[in-house]
Amino acid sequence: MLEITALSIQLGEFSFSDLNLDVKEGEYCIILGPTGAGKTILLETIAGIHYPKSGRICLNGKDITNTPPESRGIGMVYQDYMLFPHMTVGENIDFGLKEQGVAKPEREAAVKKIAATFGISHLLDRHPQTLSGGEQQRTAIARSLLLRPSVLLLDEPLSALDTITRERLRNELKAIHTETGMTILHITHHFEDIYALADRVIVMREGKIIQEGTPDTILRHPISHFIANFTGMDNIFTGYAEMTSSGVAEIRIGTTIIRAVTELTGQVHAGIRPEDMIISSEPFTSSAQNSFSGVVTQIIDVGAYSKIIVDTGLLLTAILTHQSIQRLGITVGTSIWVTFKATSVHVFRE
Template sequence: MLEIDALSIQLGEFSFTDLNLNVKEGEYCIILGPTGAGKTILLETIAGIHYPKSGRILLNGKDITNTPPESRGIGMVYQDYMLFPHMTVAENIGFGLKERGVPKPERDAAVQKIAATFGISHLLERHPKTLSGGEQQRTAIARSLLLRPSVLLLDEPLSALDTITRERLRDELKAIHKETGMTILHITHHFEDIYALADRVVVMRDGGIVQEGTPDMIMRHPVSNFIANFTGMDNIFTGNAVITQAGIVEIHMGTMIVRAVTELTGRVHAGIRSEDMIISSEPFTSSAQNSFTGIVTQIIDIGAYSKIVVDTGLILTAVLTRQSIQRLGITVGTSVWITFKATSVHVFRE
């Protein structure tokens, strides 16, 4: 539905070259990447704010590379919402329809309808500066959706909100996507957005796409050390992989050996997500092929959960609830067992 074909652009010192991306109709695509990766520039180029040096942007098979922004049928919502401060909420929402020459009665009816959908009917006569962050965000999204864009571009739309408001608006975005079937590209830094919203995730770095796939593929099967670190994979090691049987290797890391399911051999990286680790006070009976004993060296509070750092010869990090920590009697200095499956070990080369 949206095709980015060999796109190249130069803006000051930043550039990307021969960038390719295909987004299916109705897909919710989340774009990840560190600051400076080019995420916002990509969205702005799709929207028509920047024009590329070369390459094409196709929407439903039509080349829109040089089409003016207002004629592309693409909506964009920024992190800071970009509402007109001198206009009321109703005037902000209806601005695009007014520019299109839609008669006032028809425009007002459309504004009332979408305001009711977003629960902001009572705010229509107020001005943006009197609104909360969540109310401004609802207004900005309503303004974009009222124009019925083919594609909605969201540039970190939830980042400036408190946790409760962010969760509520995330649910609203999910409901809007389900109801409308709209194609959405959404830049975020919040990994919870990925599992809650995304059909597909695209990871960018230095103006290029370095991996794309389902949320589970990106989070559990990174193709490089950069992506493993960026997505919060706590346990990343380097070792020498030797085949012991078909599809099973032993990865030698100094005096430690970790078993994994892979065809790769030789010098490799191995990553295990902390949530795939099982901690017990005694040896854990299971089919898991990796089990080590060690000493707890750190307990790091991360809200409802805590990271447990265990020195087994390898420094391994697991995640437990506070209740589990109390039930197991875990403190710094406690001896524990840490267990994980061979299938939980993701093996890759840089």
């Protein structure tokens, strides 16, 4: 549906060149990357805010590379809402339809319907500066969706919101996507968005797309140390892998041996996601081929759960709910066991 071919752009000191991306109709794509990767510039170029030096942007088979923004059929929502402060919520939502010359009765009916969808019907006569962040973001998304864009571009729309509001809006985005089948490109730094929303994840760095795939592919099978670290793999080690007669590789990391299912040998990186670690107070009986005793050196509260740092000879990071920590009686200095499967170890070279 959206096809970007050999796109190049220069904006001050930032540039990207020969960027290629295809987005299928109805796909929800999450875009990840560090600050300065070019994520927002990519969306703004798709929207027509910037014009590329070379390359093509095609939407539904039509070249829109040089088409004015208002004629592209693309909606964009920013983190900071960008509502008109002198207009009411209703007028903000209505703005695009009014500019298109849609009759007032039809506009009013459409505004009421979408306001009800987002739970902001009672706010239609208020001004943006009197609203909470979540209410402003609902208004911004409603305004964009009312124009029925072919593609909706979301630039960190949930980042400035509190946890409860972010979860509520995330659920609303999911429901809207399911109901409308709209094509969405969404920049985020929240990994909960990936699990809850994404059909496909695109990772950018320094103006390049360095990996793309399903959420599981990106989070569990990163192709490089950078992506593994950026996506929160936490446990990343460098060691030497040798194949055993059983077909499972043994990776020597200092004095520790980790077993992994891989065909790579020699110098490698091994990564294990913290959620794949099983924590127990006694040796854990299972088919998992990696089990180590250690001492808890640190407990880091990260909201709904905590990160547990365990010194087993390697410093391993696991995550547990607060209830699990209490149930196991874990404190700094507690001796525990850490267990994980050989299939949970992702092995890569870059």
